[in-house]
Structure formats: structure tokens, C-alpha cells
Amino acid sequence: MNVPDRADGEGHGRPRRGGPVLADLPLLERDREQAVLSAVIGELRSGRPAVVTVTGEPGAGQGELLRWAARHATERGLRVLTARATPAERDLRYGVVGQLLAGHEEFAGHLPHLLLGQGGPGRFPGLTRLLTVARDRPVLLVVEDVHQLDPDSLRWLEALIRRLPRTPLAVLTGGIRTADLGLDWCAGSPLTGSATTVELALPGLTRAGTADAVRAVCGTLGDRSFVAAVADATGGNPTVVRDTLRRFARAGHPPDAGHVEHARAIAAQVIGEHAAAALDGVRDPVALGVLRALAVCDDLLDFPLVLALAGPGALPETRLRAALLDSGLVTVRDGRFRVRGPVARARVIEEMPAAERADLYARAAELAHRAAADDQGVGDLLLPARPVGAPWAVDTLCRAAAAALRGGRRDRAAAYLSRALTEPLSEETRIRVLLRLARIELVIAPVAAGRRMGGIIREPGEVAAAFRARAGDLCLLGGDTDTTWRALAEFLVGGPGSDGARGAPSDPGPAEAATARHEEITALFRVAQPLRRASAEIAFPLAPDLPLVSRNPAVNGVRAWEAAVRGDDREEARGRARAALAPDPSGRPPLTVPRLLACHTLLLTEDGEEAETHLCALLAEAHRERCSVTVARVLALRAELHLRHGRPDSAARDLAAADLELPPDSRHPLSYPYWTTLGILTDLANDRPERARAAAGRPVPSPAEESVSGAQLLFARGLLARADDDPHRARSLFRACGRWLLQHGWTNPALLPWRSQAAEAAHALGDAAQALRLAREELELAERWGTPGAIGAAQLCLATMRGEDRLQRLRAAVDSLGRAPSRAAYTRAIVALASVENGGPDRATPVAAPVTGGAGTGNAGPPGTAVRRPRVSVPPQPLADIPVLALRSLSPGERAAAALAVRGFANREIAAALSVTTRTVELRLSGVYRKLRIRGRDDLRALVQGTEDD
Structure with a gap:
């Protein structure tokens, strides 16, 4: 049988004249399939039997295509028997056979046998009569939703197909099951003999077909982005496309780019309703349990593990697989059973009672953990689960959060850590998780992060004492100076004893550890005081003085900064800044804010190279800890360093980072x-x-x-x-x-x-x-x-x-x-x-150069620009010693350009310094060379050097 191939290209399947109409919508882009069925019907009239199976996903249009074939065969004078299998008749013997034979006088005597179930073994009621009738007039049997056949009707059809070779009869069936998991007659086996066997797999609509559907339903051409959005949201499923567009058209919106999200929302709603209807048709509780387990696990677990999760059932695995496929909610991809799409998956899960759903997620997470599944996959199962109460759950969630951060998914990482806080935790573990969560929330929810860290600072107890300074440090880095000031002030009101005089039993001794912690809190409070906003509320007492001599890096960093802002002792500021950046003798993890202040102090003492080295080390440390707010603060301070040292392009790159x-x-x-x-x-x-x-x-x-x-x-x-x-x-x-x-x-x-x-x-x-x-x-x-x-x-x-x-x-x-x-x-x-x-105006005219600075941990810097120059230890002489007559011939602009050129400035740097274009500098220097009768910069420098030697 010759079957026309599907045309390639976007124009395939479009109506030949004008455009599609609503009546053509169910059969859009089904030209090839219609041609195949027309050929089968034509050969059936000539007495050639056939078996045609139409398969596709739910909503692909199998029913519409079969009904079109039935109408077409009737118009060609064939006898047409139709039936549709339904879940309600799965337990009714010969339910579909009864539909096929009902309403036809030739089979009236066989219907009582079907209804009373009197057909014995090896007996197929009405089959012999059907074959006899077909020899007088060709017959087309059309059965929709063949995957829902009752067992007796299935055997009846198989027996019919075995008898086809010498009978002018064609069997046309439609369903959602694929050939390798479906009925034996689909493969053209010897059962069918010389009968024509065809399997038609219906694809989804192409973009061109979706565009035609938009035009048919909305009455106008759709915007390209709108068509693409509808195609993506519906997966090209013809039924979903049709229902989505009809609802969209009823709302009266045009199919343009401005209504893309509205169309997406309608598509999700339609898919959800179709999934709910399909879910109502799943009657077997075992199949329903496995379906829910599949929806929960997605593709994280293999099918045997999914069966174990769902629990023991009475159905054999073969029947269970068939039942899942028959539901229309499950598909097979890469040999694995999966629920069709996220919307259907969500609808299956939503139909479960809340407690049962949380319990299923918890059991699935435990099973996935035992199967050594991916941490983020197990974490996703734990998010909606009830508390597991096992240490592995918290460890897995923390690892999943770290993996999510590596992938740039901060929201997901925060969700994992928030879920970890619902598990039973020790006090120390809880605070550690809180700090990790606050570090992420500083980027995605800074106000919430401030409240969380303020709670850690205020929390009493010896365990919290070890983390209080770290929380204040993070809070300051995030910029929430008000929360930091209030929380630290409330803590300091209680005095040094509020840390607990006993302290934690560690080296160097409990008392020394408590003192060091209190000094860190005091140092951070002194930083927060000038940074916070003014307030008319009741003031807390001023922070206690820091010790004049200390080995605590936090104390030295803040002391260095205080000396720098006062501007009264540069050497003290420099020395304390270097001490703050040295390793802590006690081995305590250093705070970040005091070290940033120390680097800023070195920047103010004009020890820029030393400051840059320490900033690079801080940046590497922040990247290792994946603390985005620390990375940003270090980059900001390094941007100021670049500004002060005349590297504005580097400053812009750091600021962008x-x-x-x-x-x-x-x-x-x-x-x-x-x-x-x-x-x-x-x-x-x-x-x-x-x-x-x-x-x-x-x-x-x-x-x-x-x-x-x-x-x-x-x-x-x-x-x-x-x-x-x-x-x-x-x-x-x-x-x-x-x-x-x-x-x-x-x-x-x-x-x-x-x-x-x-x-x-x-x-x-x-x-x-x-x-x-x-x-x-x-x-x-x-x-x-x-x-x-x-x-x-x-x-x-x-x-x-x-x-x-x-x-x-x-x-x-x-x-x-x-x-x-x-x-x-x-x-x-x-x-x-x-x-x-050089005899210029009495008042020196300052050059318009950008004044720049930065804002490290609360300050900005002196003027600076992007001009690069060689370092000099003595002030170089300007052009005063060039012969006066030659000098007088130069314009002020030429004299300024020449003065900078003698000192090694490039043309681009001269242009930046004089606020002119590079081309202007080139013209001015060319004028200088011409008027002084020299060939270039070397001669200019030699001329200046020669006059100096004289």
C-alpha cells in the first residue's frame, strides 16, 4: 500500500485554501494519517483485510481520527461497527463486543449470549455471524480507547484478527499504549497473515500547526512569541492546544506578546484538569498508590524501588505496568516510567491527604538515601516531608544546600537549610545551620537575615556565645547596622559576665576565651555605632573601652580604624592594622569586618600594595566559604583601592563583579x-x-x-x-x-x-x-x-x-x-x-580631572584619576627652561600636553588628565614638535634635559 510521507517544513499540514476553520481543528496536521486510512478503506472495498492501530499520548486526537474514518467508510458504502472501551466496563464480559453488535439486525440473536455471559471456553459470541456478514458486504470495526478493553473483548478481537486473511474486514483501533507494550496485532505477526497491518503514531502539533490553531480559534494571526509560548506550554498536544485557545479567546485577549503569561497560565490549568479527570479513572488502589509514588519520586528511583515504596499489592507487575500506562498519566522515557509533565505530577500529589503526602515523601527520602541518590534529589524529597528525626536528614540537607550554592541556586539552598531547622537538632548544630542560612539570606532576603542574626546575638547560653560575634560580623557585612547595634547593645548591657564566666572548655582556658569573645562583641559594637542611623529612642550605654594592648585581631582592627578616622597617629594605625591581619595566636577564626577595616586603614596610610595583597587573600577565603556578601564587600574595598591608585577600569570591573x-x-x-x-x-x-x-x-x-x-x-x-x-x-x-x-x-x-x-x-x-x-x-x-x-x-x-x-x-x-x-x-x-x-595667568587654572574615592567600611578617599605615570622622588622641572622664544610659540594647551608627555604619560592618559580627546592630544603634540623643530618625544625630553644641564 502506498502511503504519502509527511511533508517536511513549517507549511506541512496546513489547510489548502484560506486558513483553518474550527471544524478542521481536531484533524489539524493529520493529512498523512487521513491518507493512510483512506487507502485502507479503498482496499477494503476491494476485499483486502487490514489491521490499523492509531496510538499517541492522551489528547493526541486518536478518537477524532477514528470517527473521521468511520464517517468516510460509511460514505463509501461500507458497513461500520463502532465501540468505545471505558473503565466502567472493564469488569463487564464482552462489553465492547456488545457495543459493536448492538443496533444491527444481523447480530440480534447473539446479544443475549453476550449479556448473559453464556459463551463457553473457546466460544466467541457473534464472531462467526460477523465473518459471514462481512463476506456479503465489507465491514470496518472501529474501537476507541482499546487500552481499556475488558479481557473477554480483547480475546474476541484477537480471535477475529486471526481469521482476517480471507475476509473483507478491517479492524481500526485507537489507544494510548505504544506497540511494544500494547496488543499483539500491532506488530504484523503471522496472526494477521496476508492482511495489511499499519500502526500510526500521532505526533504533537508543530509550531506551524499551533499557529494555524491560533488563527482558527482567535480569528487572527498570532504573534510569533505567543505561538511559541502556547506550543511550549501545551507540548503541542492538540486537545490541550484547542482547550487552551478556546478559553483564551473567550477572555477576549489578542494573541500577542503581551498576553503570553496569561496563555501559559490557562495551559497549566487545562493540563491540570485533564490530569484530574484521568486520575479519577484510576480505580485500582494498588495502581493509584504506585502512581502517587511515581509522582513523588519522579525519576530519582528505579521502578522496583518505587514499587517497594508504594507497598505490597495484589496486581502482578505486568498488569500494574499496563494499568499505569492505561491511565494516560504515565509515559515511558528511556525505559523508565514517569508521570507526564510537572503539572500532572503536581495534580497527582495534590490529590493526596496532607498527612499521607508528608509521610510518603519522608519514606521516599529515606529510601532514596539508602539507595545513595543525589543529595539535592533527596533534599527535594525532604522539603515537603514530615520531620524524619534522623541525623542523615540534616547532613543531606546541608550538603544539598552546598551543592545548590555551587550551582547558583540560592533560593533552593535557603529552602534546604530552612527545612533542616525543622529536624531535631542539638543547640550547636541549630546555630550553625542558622548562620549558614543567614549567610544566604543576606543576598535574597537581607532584612530577614538581619532579624535572624539579631536573634543569635541576643540568644543566651554558653553555646550561643561561641557564635555571637560571627553573627554580628555577618550582620555588619550585610549593612544592617541598626539591627547589629541594637542586638549588641542589649547584650553588652549585661556586661562581660553575660557571655558566661564559665565559657567553653577550650584552649586558651575558659576565662580567656570568654574575655576574647567579649572583646570581639565590644569591637563590633564600636564599629556599628557611627554607622547606624540617628534615633530618638532611648540610648543604650556607650560601649566599653577596648584594651590598649591586645593580641585579639578584632581589637587591633577596630583600634587601627579608630586611629585612622581620627587622623592623629598614622604609625599606630599602621601597626595595629598589620597586627589585625596576622593570624590569631589563639587559633580562633578571625572576623571579617575588623580585617576589612585593617585593609582600609592600610589604604589610608598609603600602603596600597600591602592592602591589596590582604584583600586578595580575603577574597579567596570568601569564595571558599561561598559567602556572597563577603565577596561583594571585599570587591568594593578593592574597587576603592583601584580608584585611589588611578585604575578606574579595574574599579569598574570589581564593582560589576x-x-x-x-x-x-x-x-x-x-x-x-x-x-x-x-x-x-x-x-x-x-x-x-x-x-x-x-x-x-x-x-x-x-x-x-x-x-x-x-x-x-x-x-x-x-x-x-x-x-x-x-x-x-x-x-x-x-x-x-x-x-x-x-x-x-x-x-x-x-x-x-x-x-x-x-x-x-x-x-x-x-x-x-x-x-x-x-x-x-x-x-x-x-x-x-x-x-x-x-x-x-x-x-x-x-x-x-x-x-x-x-x-x-x-x-x-x-x-x-x-x-x-x-x-x-x-x-x-x-x-x-x-x-x-611659564608665565601663565596669576591664578593657576586647575585641570578638570575626576575626583574619585571609595566607600570601604564607611569612608571615601582623596582625589585620584586613571592617569598612569612613572614614580619620581623629586619634583621634575616643567618646560620653563626651554628657550623662551620657542616656548612663547606654544599655546597653553600645547604646553600642558608637552609637560605631561615629558614625564612619560601616554596620549590616552594625557587626554584623561586634560579632559580632552586622544585626537586633540595628538594634534597638540604635533604642533609642539613642529614649532620646536623636533621629531618626537625623545627629542622633547632631550631638549628639556639639555636646558636643565645648562
Whole structure:
């Protein structure tokens, strides 16, 4: 028999004229199958028997296709006998045979035998009469849902098929069972002899077929994304597609991209209803139990283990497999039984009573654990299960959480750990799990994480004492300074004895361990105090003083930071910072916040390389522990280091990496100013003012503005106002920043040089007295701190406001900044000095260079830019010694470019320093070479060196 092949391509199966109509919808993309059945009917008229089996998943359209064939055969003059097997007639003998013969006079005498069950062994009521009738007029037998046949009707049909070779009779059946698990007549065995045997497996609709269905039901072409969503959500199942589109069309929505989610929701609802209807048809309690076990285990357990989970049953495994397939809810994939799709799986599980469901999940988890299944698979079974009460459950859930974190599934990891807390736990294990959960929640639910860690800090008892400081450390890293301050303050009200004088029996001794823990709590409280927002509530007592001499890294880290923010003893700050970063002699695990403060202190003492080494070590440690908030904080501080050392591109990369670890939407509201400030400074340094303006304009929670972090944001907004040439707003913002910092005793200009920035704004506004006062005050504080960068920046600021000693101030600024990591201030000093010495205007014009800084654990830094330069120990001479006539021919822009080129700056760096394009720098240097009659940079340097030697 010649059967036309299914056409390839998206156009296959489309109606030939116009478009599909609603009447054609059940037979959409069934052209090939219709052609096959037409050929079978044509050959049957010629006396050739046939056996045709139509299979497919539930809803594939087997019934519609069989009914079409019955109509087609009737129109061709054939006798058609139809029947449909149902679950209700599975126990009725010859139920389907009775349907086939009922209503036909030729078989009226055989119906009593069928109804009374009088057919004995080897007797098939009505079969001989059917064969006789077929010889007079060809007969087509159509049986729907053949997988539901009662045993006697099944044997009757098999007997009929064995007698087909010499009879003009065709048997057309439809069902959901595949050939290798179905009926023997499907394979073309010798039972059928010379009869034609065909098996038609109905596929789902293609994207093109789904598009036709959308057009037929909705009356218009569907958007491509809408069609794709419907095809994916329904799996191309024709019945599901039809029902979904009809409900969607009744809602009156157009099939466009804006209603994709609505279509998905309707598809899920339709699939669920079909699954519920199929579930109602599962009558056998053993099959139902196995079906529920399959739904719970999915593909985690092999079928024999699923049977063991479901419990003993009376059905043989062969019949049980058939019953599962007959339900339409189970399919075979890669040789394994699985419930069809997540929606059907969820519906099977939802139909169970809650207690029975929780118990089944618990038993499934235990069985999977014994079978050495994957940790996350066992963890998924434990999530909805009742408490198991066994140690393996908590261990498995913790391992599953670690695996989920490695895969970037933080929500899942948090769910595993939350489930672990419902098991019976020892006090120590419970707190450890709480800390692991809080570490994850700092990224996905920061406010909840703060409450959780605040509870650990407040928790009494000796066991909690060992974890209290760790909880406070994490809480500070997450930015919840309010919760940290309150919880630590409530604990400290009780004094050192609140840790328990007995302590834990460990080395170095119970008393020393308790003292060390109390010192850590005190140190963290002193950090949280200036960072928290102002409050009118009842104040707790101030934190106790830290010991002046201590080997505790937390004490040394906080002491170093306090000395740095005061700006009064650089050597003490440096020494304590290095002690904080050394291993703890007692072997206690170090806290992160004090070490970050120590690294920040080294950054302020201009020991940048040493700070960067320690930051890289902290970053590696945070990655090992998979603590995203720690990784983000370390990257943020390293971004500030890059800004201070003139590497804004590296700062932007670190900040982008921090955003991946701790997304902006996942940060605690109180930390918004910290991150916003760092983003603004980085964008300004990378010449992205529009992005910086957008960040500065975003709203910040009001409590967050009333803190030192809010002062950082004021400073960054002041820089933005200065870049926008708005000195009034800039001065107001810088002075507001200063008021907040002074309120908390932060006077070091290396943190935030707000005085010099406010002085420049006041000078631009003509307020010379205020400008001089602020500039002198900053220079005095910078000299007290003693770092070359802070001193040089203050000298440069003062030099732009005084006339009598400007040249000496500029030379001193160049000398100081030449030994500092700040790039922008050094460049400004060189250009200003060159302008004064070469007869420029009386007032040195500062170069517009971005002022950058960072916000480590509560501060920002002095000016810096992305210009790279060779380090020098003495101030290089500008172009003053080049012959005067030649020098006068250079424009101010050419003189500035030449001065920087002599000192080794690349064209890109000169462009950044002078706020011009690289092409402009190239043109200016070309003009310099032409006017001085030299060939390039080497000749320029030689010319300057020669005049110096003279």
C-alpha cells in the first residue's frame, strides 16, 4: 500500500485554501494519517483485510481520527461497527463486543449470549455471524480507547484478527499504549497473515500547526512569541492546544506578546484538569498508590524501588505496568516510567491527604538515601516531608544546600537549610545551620537575615556565645547596622559576665576565651555605632573601652580604624592594622569586618600594595566559604583601592563583579548610600557622568541617609555638582557631609577631603575667607596624619587661593604627590606648576580631572584619576627652561600636553588628565614638535634635559 510521507517544513499540514476553520481543528496536521486510512478503506472495498492501530499520548486526537474514518467508510458504502472501551466496563464480559453488535439486525440473536455471559471456553459470541456478514458486504470495526478493553473483548478481537486473511474486514483501533507494550496485532505477526497491518503514531502539533490553531480559534494571526509560548506550554498536544485557545479567546485577549503569561497560565490549568479527570479513572488502589509514588519520586528511583515504596499489592507487575500506562498519566522515557509533565505530577500529589503526602515523601527520602541518590534529589524529597528525626536528614540537607550554592541556586539552598531547622537538632548544630542560612539570606532576603542574626546575638547560653560575634560580623557585612547595634547593645548591657564566666572548655582556658569573645562583641559594637542611623529612642550605654594592648585581631582592627578616622597617629594605625591581619595566636577564626577595616586603614596610610595583597587573600577565603556578601564587600574595598591608585577600569570591573555577587535589588536598605557612593565615584572616574547622575538621583531610604554612609553619598553628590559647574550646590553638599563626619569624630582628610572641595567651591563663589580657612584647616589635619597624598592634595588646594607663596606651594604639592598613589592630584599639580612657571595667568587654572574615592567600611578617599605615570622622588622641572622664544610659540594647551608627555604619560592618559580627546592630544603634540623643530618625544625630553644641564 502506498502511503504519502509527511511533508517536511513549517507549511506541512496546513489547510489548502484560506486558513483553518474550527471544524478542521481536531484533524489539524493529520493529512498523512487521513491518507493512510483512506487507502485502507479503498482496499477494503476491494476485499483486502487490514489491521490499523492509531496510538499517541492522551489528547493526541486518536478518537477524532477514528470517527473521521468511520464517517468516510460509511460514505463509501461500507458497513461500520463502532465501540468505545471505558473503565466502567472493564469488569463487564464482552462489553465492547456488545457495543459493536448492538443496533444491527444481523447480530440480534447473539446479544443475549453476550449479556448473559453464556459463551463457553473457546466460544466467541457473534464472531462467526460477523465473518459471514462481512463476506456479503465489507465491514470496518472501529474501537476507541482499546487500552481499556475488558479481557473477554480483547480475546474476541484477537480471535477475529486471526481469521482476517480471507475476509473483507478491517479492524481500526485507537489507544494510548505504544506497540511494544500494547496488543499483539500491532506488530504484523503471522496472526494477521496476508492482511495489511499499519500502526500510526500521532505526533504533537508543530509550531506551524499551533499557529494555524491560533488563527482558527482567535480569528487572527498570532504573534510569533505567543505561538511559541502556547506550543511550549501545551507540548503541542492538540486537545490541550484547542482547550487552551478556546478559553483564551473567550477572555477576549489578542494573541500577542503581551498576553503570553496569561496563555501559559490557562495551559497549566487545562493540563491540570485533564490530569484530574484521568486520575479519577484510576480505580485500582494498588495502581493509584504506585502512581502517587511515581509522582513523588519522579525519576530519582528505579521502578522496583518505587514499587517497594508504594507497598505490597495484589496486581502482578505486568498488569500494574499496563494499568499505569492505561491511565494516560504515565509515559515511558528511556525505559523508565514517569508521570507526564510537572503539572500532572503536581495534580497527582495534590490529590493526596496532607498527612499521607508528608509521610510518603519522608519514606521516599529515606529510601532514596539508602539507595545513595543525589543529595539535592533527596533534599527535594525532604522539603515537603514530615520531620524524619534522623541525623542523615540534616547532613543531606546541608550538603544539598552546598551543592545548590555551587550551582547558583540560592533560593533552593535557603529552602534546604530552612527545612533542616525543622529536624531535631542539638543547640550547636541549630546555630550553625542558622548562620549558614543567614549567610544566604543576606543576598535574597537581607532584612530577614538581619532579624535572624539579631536573634543569635541576643540568644543566651554558653553555646550561643561561641557564635555571637560571627553573627554580628555577618550582620555588619550585610549593612544592617541598626539591627547589629541594637542586638549588641542589649547584650553588652549585661556586661562581660553575660557571655558566661564559665565559657567553653577550650584552649586558651575558659576565662580567656570568654574575655576574647567579649572583646570581639565590644569591637563590633564600636564599629556599628557611627554607622547606624540617628534615633530618638532611648540610648543604650556607650560601649566599653577596648584594651590598649591586645593580641585579639578584632581589637587591633577596630583600634587601627579608630586611629585612622581620627587622623592623629598614622604609625599606630599602621601597626595595629598589620597586627589585625596576622593570624590569631589563639587559633580562633578571625572576623571579617575588623580585617576589612585593617585593609582600609592600610589604604589610608598609603600602603596600597600591602592592602591589596590582604584583600586578595580575603577574597579567596570568601569564595571558599561561598559567602556572597563577603565577596561583594571585599570587591568594593578593592574597587576603592583601584580608584585611589588611578585604575578606574579595574574599579569598574570589581564593582560589576560585586553586583553579580550581591545584586543591587538584594542589598539591605541601610547599605544603599554605601553602594550608591561607590558607583557614582567609579562612573565619574570612568567619564560616565550621565550614569553617575542617574545613580545620584535614585531615592534612598530616609533612615539610610541619617548615617555616616549618608555622608559618603553627600560627598559623591557634591563631586557631581562640581562636575556640573554648580558651586552653590557643591559647597552646600560638602559642608553637610562635613557636619555628619564631625558629629562622629571623623576628621582625617584622607577619608573624605570635604574641606578642600568645599574650599574650591567657596573660592569659585568669591568667598575667599571661607576658602582659605577650609584649605588651611585641611592642610593642618593632613600634616598631622602625615601621608604624602593627603598633604600634597591640601597644599595644591591652598596654592590655588594664595598669591605670595603659590609657586612654593605648587612645588611642594608636586613633591608630595609624586610620592603618593593619587594620580589626578599629581597631574593637576604638574599642570598648575607649568602654567605658573611659564608665565601663565596669576591664578593657576586647575585641570578638570575626576575626583574619585571609595566607600570601604564607611569612608571615601582623596582625589585620584586613571592617569598612569612613572614614580619620581623629586619634583621634575616643567618646560620653563626651554628657550623662551620657542616656548612663547606654544599655546597653553600645547604646553600642558608637552609637560605631561615629558614625564612619560601616554596620549590616552594625557587626554584623561586634560579632559580632552586622544585626537586633540595628538594634534597638540604635533604642533609642539613642529614649532620646536623636533621629531618626537625623545627629542622633547632631550631638549628639556639639555636646558636643565645648562
